[in-house]
Amino acid sequence: MTDAPHVETRDLSKRFGGVQALHEVSVSIVRGTVHALVGENGAGKSTLGKVIAGVHQPDGGALLVDGVPVQFGSPRAALLHGVTTIAQEISLVPTRTVVENVFLGIETARLGHVDRRALRRRYDELEEWAGFGIPAGVPVGALRIADQQKVEILRALAREARLIVMDEPTAALTASEAARLLEVVGSLRARGTTIVFVSHFLDEVLSIADTVTVLRDGRLVQTTPAAGQTTGSIVTAMLGRSMEANFPPKMPPPADAPVVFSVEGLETKRFLRDISLEIRAGEILGLAGLVGSGRSEVAHALFGADARSAGVLRLDGEEIKVRSPRQAIGHGIALLPESRKTQGLLMGRSIRENVTLPHLDEVSTAGRVQRSVERRRATELVERVDVRTPGIGIPVHELSGGNQQKTLFAKWLFRRPRLLIADEPTRGVDVGAKRAIYDLIAALAAEGMAVLLISSELEEVLGLAHRVHVMRGGEIVARLEGDQISEDAVMAAAFATELALAGRESA
Amino acid sequence: MTTRTETDVVRRLDVRRLSGLSAARDYGIVFSFIALFITLSFASNVFFSRINLLNILDQWSATLIIAVAGTLVFIAGGFDLSVGSIFAVSGVVAALTASHIGAWGAILLGVGMGLGCGVVNGILTTVGRINAFIATLATSIMIGGIALVLTGGSLISVLSPASFTTLGRANFITVKYSIWTFLAFALACGYLLSRTTFGRAVYASGGNPEAARLSGVRVGLVRSATFALSGMGAGIAGVIVASRVATGQADSGGLSIALDAVAGIVIGGTSILGGAGAVWRTVLGVLLLAMIGNGFNLLNVNSTYQRIFQGAIILVAVGVDAWSRRSS
Numbered sequence: 124m125t126d127a128p129h130v131e132t133r134d135l136s137k138r139f140g141g142v143q144a145l146h147e148v149s150v151s152i153v154r155g156t157v158h159a160l161v162g163e164n165g166a167g168k169s170t171l172g173k174v175i176a177g178v179h180q181p182d183g184g185a186l187l188v189d190g191v192p193v194q195f196g197s198p199r200a201a202l203l204h205g206v207t208t209i210a211q212e213i214s215l216v217p218t219r220t221v222v223e224n225v226f227l228g229i230e231t232a233r234l235g236h237v238d239r240r241a242l243r244r245r246y247d248e249l250e251e252w253a254g255f256g257i258p259a260g261v262p263v264g265a266l267r268i269a270d271q272q273k274v275e276i277l278r279a280l281a282r283e284a285r286l287i288v289m290d291e292p293t294a295a296l297t298a299s300e301a302a303r304l305l306e307v308v309g310s311l312r313a314r315g316t317t318i319v320f321v322s323h324f325l326d327e328v329l330s331i332a333d334t335v336t337v338l339r340d341g342r343l344v345q346t347t348p349a350a351g352q353t354t355g356s357i358v359t360a361m362l363g364r365s366m367e368a369n370f371p372p373k374m375p376p377p378a379d380a381p382v383v384f385s386v387e388g389l390e391t392k393r394f395l396r397d398i399s400l401e402i403r404a405g406e407i408l409g410l411a412g413l414v415g416s417g418r419s420e421v422a423h424a425l426f427g428a429d430a431r432s433a434g435v436l437r438l439d440g441e442e443i444k445v446r447s448p449r450q451a452i453g454h455g456i457a458l459l460p461e462s463r464k465t466q467g468l469l470m471g472r473s474i475r476e477n478v479t480l481p482h483l484d485e486v487s488t489a490g491r492v493q494r495s496v497e498r499r500r501a502t503e504l505v506e507r508v509d510v511r512t513p514g515i516g517i518p519v520h521e522l523s524g525g526n527q528q529k530t531l532f533a534k535w536l537f538r539r540p541r542l543l544i545a546d547e548p549t550r551g552v553d554v555g556a557k558r559a560i561y562d563l564i565a566a567l568a569a570e571g572m573a574v575l576l577i578s579s580e581l582e583e584v585l586g587l588a589h590r591v592h593v594m595r596g597g598e599i600v601a602r603l604e605g606d607q608i609s610e611d612a613v614m615a616a617a618f619a620t621e622l623a624l625a626g627r628e629s630a
Numbered sequence: 631m632t633t634r635t636e637t638d639v640v641r642r643l644d645v646r647r648l649s650g651l652s653a654a655r656d657y658g659i660v661f662s663f664i665a666l667f668i669t670l671s672f673a674s675n676v677f678f679s680r681i682n683l684l685n686i687l688d689q690w691s692a693t694l695i696i697a698v699a700g701t702l703v704f705i706a707g708g709f710d711l712s713v714g715s716i717f718a719v720s721g722v723v724a725a726l727t728a729s730h731i732g733a734w735g736a737i738l739l740g741v742g743m744g745l746g747c748g749v750v751n752g753i754l755t756t757v758g759r760i761n762a763f764i765a766t767l768a769t770s771i772m773i774g775g776i777a778l779v780l781t782g783g784s785l786i787s788v789l790s791p792a793s794f795t796t797l798g799r800a801n802f803i804t805v806k807y808s809i810w811t812f813l814a815f816a817l818a819c820g821y822l823l824s825r826t827t828f829g830r831a832v833y834a835s836g837g838n839p840e841a842a843r844l845s846g847v848r849v850g851l852v853r854s855a856t857f858a859l860s861g862m863g864a865g866i867a868g869v870i871v872a873s874r875v876a877t878g879q880a881d882s883g884g885l886s887i888a889l890d891a892v893a894g895i896v897i898g899g900t901s902i903l904g905g906a907g908a909v910w911r912t913v914l915g916v917l918l919l920a921m922i923g924n925g926f927n928l929l930n931v932n933s934t935y936q937r938i939f940q941g942a943i944i945l946v947a948v949g950v951d952a953w954s955r956r957s958s
Binding site for chain 1: 825826827828829830831833834837838840841842843844845846847848905906
């Protein structure tokens with residue numbers, strides 16, 4: 124019994140709509156170790172963590188706990204086997220106290236009457252063991268994010284979790300808070316708890332993990348001891364395949380191509396500082412950086428969707444006012460938002476209605492939609508971007524991820540925008556459709572459109588963009604062109620803070 | 631490439647498996663309506679007669695108008711609880727002013743009152759960012775209070791001009807004005823929703839407000855407009871009933887009309903979550919309720935059972951919507 128790994132997956136598969144998130148992944152997680160799952164965004168690391176914790180149910184393969192096959196129908200079922208998760212988004216009740224949150228659902232109660240004193244006693248025992256120093260009676264909402272995370276850990280421990288899946292636990296933390304959280308992880312391990320650590324901060328992973336599993340496109344690349352690995356070796360395993368084959372040839376704009384769009388000194392009240400950039404006709408400017416570095420915020424501020432506190436926008440050299448998405452659209456700016464589901468498409472409405480929504484004035488007279496005109500224009504665009512569909516009348520939610528994304532492109536190509544801002548244009552799209560979208564972006568630029576490409580997939584930025592700006596903490600920290608554009612250069616700029624953190628750790 | 635084809639097959643199978651429930655959501659109201667209509671036609675020899683059918687339409691014209699306008703509010707992602715009070719205050723305003731400014735002037739003023747209340751609701755919920763349910767609950771109480779103040783708690787009988795009762799009692803081409811008014815209003819709202827850019831904006835604002843905003847739709851303005859329309863509909867309904875009984879009163883059964891309207895909307899299949907629905911659905915939904923009441927009366931069934939039955943139908947309608955959403 125004790126020889127069996129704490130948790131083992133055998134040929135685990137999971138599919139979301141048209142995307143194979145996990146493909147026959149087999150991993151053994153040894154009891155009392157920190158086991159890191161790494162990979163690019165969309166590689167399947169979070170999905171694997173969620174399957175282990177019972178949040179998602181696998182479509183194929185087996186999950187074993189202590190060598191015994193189990194089927195977790197829910198996170199609650201996983202908890203009965205001592206497995207739980209701490210999610211990316213904090214899932215506490217902010218208005219209730221720390222004690223109430225820690226014991227939510229497992230209160231010491233008799234006939235529904237909660238015994239507060241007993242709860243308090245249990246909390247003190249737990250807190251003494253963990254040593255977090257978090258006051259019991261404070262509403263969780265009043266705590267800092269880092270402390271809220273500790274409450275989540277306490278909650279997991281209160282449920283006698285022996286394996287905790289932590290999904291990007293440091294993403295919302297400052298460097299020093301992250302360092303403290305890593306110490307907590309270390310002490311949990313010392314007490315025999317197994318930790319599955321999902322993260323894209325490779326330096327953190329190397330400083331804390333015993334074992335590292337690398338995933339790519341839902342497949343297992345390798346599982347190796349962390350000792351002996353470097354950031355470089357892991358990144359190589361994450362990216363894997365050679366780059367050129369998957370991207371259309373780069374066609375940089377001629378040297379005398381005019382600047383189509385520029386912004387100077389863009390700031391927002393909360394986050395962005397002094398963002399300046401310009402894009403020429405036919406140019407693809409890549410905006411790289413870690414999740415949370417401010418790339419999408421730039422997109423939304425340029426599009427008038429978020430308020431700016433400073434900054435001058437120019438189109439063809441002339442200053443333009445963009446205070447709302449409506450004005451942006453009027454000036455020929457298009458934003459392909461990060462999440463097609465929550466920001467991009469009306470999932471229940473037809474392709475036709477989605478494509479024409481921002482451009483209804485062009486397919487209507489006196490407020491009446493001209494259906495034949497609408498149908499013709501929508502059909503043209505859908506064919507142009509090659510959406511595979513039996514017809515333009517079917518609701519968008521019936522399409523695969525790739526075809527939904529193409530529908531989003533069709534929607535924004537209606538007016539031939541001057542500036543196309545593409546935020547994560549291939550998120551949740553399978554490999555075949557990715558290449559089609561890359562070709563489309565390259566073709567649009569070749570026709571003279573200015574393109575701002577935002578992506579968490581480094582290879583996408585490297586493979587498509589003519590110039591690359593790297594963001595960190597709401598600022599542009601590096602501007603790379605020509606030969607300067609490389610994985611190492613982008614990574615170095617994007618990770619700078621985390622490198623510093625790792626330095627402090629080892630010191 | 632082969633794997634891709636396989637996925638397509640799997641997806642298509644998925645779609646087919648869901649189609650039963652989806653069909654129930656999409657066309658359940660049509661089947662139910664036809665089934666009940668045929669059943670009642672056979673069960674009672676009075677039901678399928680011109681007089682009875684026109685009588686149903688006349689009796690339910692106020693509810694139908696309120697429900698039709700409310701459909702647009704629902705689809706845009708809002709909720710209007712105040713239509714009952716607006717219904718009452720509009721009738722009161724019309725009854726109070728009829729002898730001073732003439733029947734038609736009073737009726738227009740009543741409708742205008744409703745429209746004004748709707749505009750206030752729209753401003754509160756969009757500019758004021760107050761939850762629609764709470765905002766219209768509050769305005770509902772306030773408007774009800776205004777109606778009480780205006781009437782001093784008593785019935786306002788309209789003795790003259792006699793033409794005040796035309797809208798509620800008289801015929802035009804052998805059919806009551808109230809029915810014509812409902813037909814015109816429903817056709818106008820149906821057209822607005824299904825054929826115009828405003829209609830598209832209504833669906834977008836309710837279906838996915840963030841996507842709508844990023845597509846240049848002025849979500850707040852669109853939602854406000856639906857509240858204004860809803861207020862106007864309640865105003866029209868209010869003056870129809872005031873005209874029918876030649877009386878304005880603060881407590882004119884507005885709440886029950888408002889609840890029937892909401893019931894009709896959801897029975898028709900318009901989602902309370904916004905983004906989906908249609909005017910014709912609501913018309914069928916309200917008429918289904920109307921037929922149940924009418925049928926129970928004609929067949930001499932205790933009216934207590936009638937309410938239980940109507941309530942159960944609402945649960946089924948909303949349940950089917952929720953289940954079919956979850957499985958897709």
